[in-house]
Amino acid sequence: MMSRLSDVPSISHGFSGVADGTMVLNGGFANRKKYLAVHGLQPNQIVHAGLCHGTNIAVVTTSEGGKIIPETDGLITTEANVGLAMTAADCLLISVYDSEQKAVGMFHAGRRGLASEIVTRFFDVWKNVCLCNMHDCYVSISPSICVDHYTISDSDAQAFMKWPDACQKRDDGIHLDLRSVAQQQLLSVGVSNDNITFDQRCTFEERTLFSYRRDHPITSQLQVGYLMRRE
Ligand SMILES: [Zn+2]
Numbered sequence: 009m010m011s012r013l014s015d016v017p018s019i020s021h022g023f024s025g026v027a028d029g030t031m032v033l034n035g036g037f038a039n040r041k042k043y044l045a046v047h048g049l050q051p052n053q054i055v056h057a058g059l060c061h062g063t064n065i066a067v068v069t070t071s072e073g074g075k076i077i078p079e080t081d082g083l084i085t086t087e088a089n090v091g092l093a094m095t096a097a098d099c100l101l102i103s104v105y106d107s108e109q110k111a112v113g114m115f116h117a118g119r120r121g122l123a124s125e126i127v128t129r130f131f132d133v134w135k136n137v138c139l140c141n142m143h144d145c146y147v148s149i150s151p152s153i154c155v156d157h158y159t160i161s162d163s164d165a166q167a168f169m170k171w172p173d174a175c176q177k178r179d180d181g182i183h184l185d186l187r188s189v190a191q192q193q194l195l196s197v198g199v200s201n202d203n204i205t206f207d208q209r210c211t212f213e214e215r216t217l218f219s220y221r222r223d224h225p226i227t228s229q230l231q232v233g234y235l236m237r238r239e
Pocket of ligand 1: 157210212213
């Protein structure tokens with residue numbers, strides 16, 4: 009039985025690295041188009057999210073192909089051959105596939121998005137749009153910063169008290185486990201734990217990936233994640 013999104017033959021799914029260059033919308037768009045084309049996504053098929061660390065989710069179709077949807081941290085499509093693309097450095101990109109309704113979605117979940125419960129917001133739209141049964145839902149999570157390398161302020165930690173063990177007090181400050189928060193939120197909306205796959209690579213540790221926390225770049229250096237169902 010299928011339990012991983014990456015095992016679905018009709019799904020194209022990936023995440024760039026340092027070698028592919030920065031994928032920031034303003035300054036890295038040529039890199040992005042080139043990288044996605046290498047992976048078989050043509051420019052007029054791809055819808056790009058203009059991230060804002062918010063919780064807006066957009067439902068898109070072929071008519072948005074080639075466009076940037078501003079102020080949006082999540083994209084959903086029920087159509088084949090519509091590629092979804094968005095960036096991350098240390099945050100999570102969460103990709104979702106419904107094996108019955110054939111919808112795909114991707115959203116960007118960092119500290120602020122998770123504190124605002126973007127997982128719940130995404131799945132509210134997901135359920136309304138694709139009328140899916142959560143048992144048919146497969147989730148794959150991009151490389152992200154691990155708990156050992158992610159410290160936050162006392163005030164930022166307040167937003168995470170409702171998720172057990174999300175914050176850990178250590179000698180060097182409060183560490184936040186973004187992956188644990190995401191997993192707890194996914195389980196709470198009804199995703200089966202067996203259907204959740206994490207890429208365990210830590211962006212901070214893995215030199216082939218950009219990390220904001222590690223590099224503090226003057227101009228943004230970001231990976232792009234993509235997701236498309238082919239037909
Ligand atoms: Zn790490």
